[in-house]
Amino acid sequence: MSYTRGCNNNRWAGRNWTCALALALAFAGGCKRSELSGAEQSAPLVIEVAPGDLDAEVFVDGNYVGQVKVLQEPETGPLLLAPGIHRVEVRKPGRFPVQVTATVKKDRNGPVVIRAELLEDPS
Numbered sequence: 001m002s003y004t005r006g007c008n009n010n011r012w013a014g015r016n017w018t019c020a021l022a023l024a025l026a027f028a029g030g031c032k033r034s035e036l037s038g039a040e041q042s043a044p045l046v047i048e049v050a051p052g053d054l055d056a057e058v059f060v061d062g063n064y065v066g067q068v069k070v071l072q073e074p075e076t077g078p079l080l081l082a083p084g085i086h087r088v089e090v091r092k093p094g095r096f097p098v099q100v101t102a103t104v105k106k107d108r109n110g111p112v113v114i115r116a117e118l119l120e121d122p123s
Helices: 013-029 068-072
Strands: 043-048 057-060 063-067 079-081 084-091 098-104 112-115
Touching: 043 068, 043 084, 057 068, 057 079, 063 068, 084 112, 098 112
Parallel strands: 043 112
Antiparallel strands: 043 079, 057 063, 057 084, 084 098
16 A cells, blocks of 8 residues: 655645745845835834943844844844834843834834843842
8 A cells, every 4th residue: 555645746845835935035035125115115223232232132023133233233234124113122131121112104214223221130
């Protein structure tokens, strides 16, 4: 008796998955800022902290996006925020977190700058 597992008998299964992945990657980061129209244009997120807090973690809308120092490197940052309202949080162990609500308007030209003063938690 012979049998097949899952979609192994479908010769298109691998291609569909590969095409879907390529399409998702293209939409996620394949477009350059200059290629976007005014309604779709995003604003770069700039986090300013004290030099000793560059290892603080950044969360946008509850999702971890990286450390401040990584988001400041030209190779990896800055993070682009889509138009809308976003909750940005900067956290570091032993410090009080900083939470800011940032609104990105569709016609915005400049970056969203957040100055996060991470005060020491005495407890």
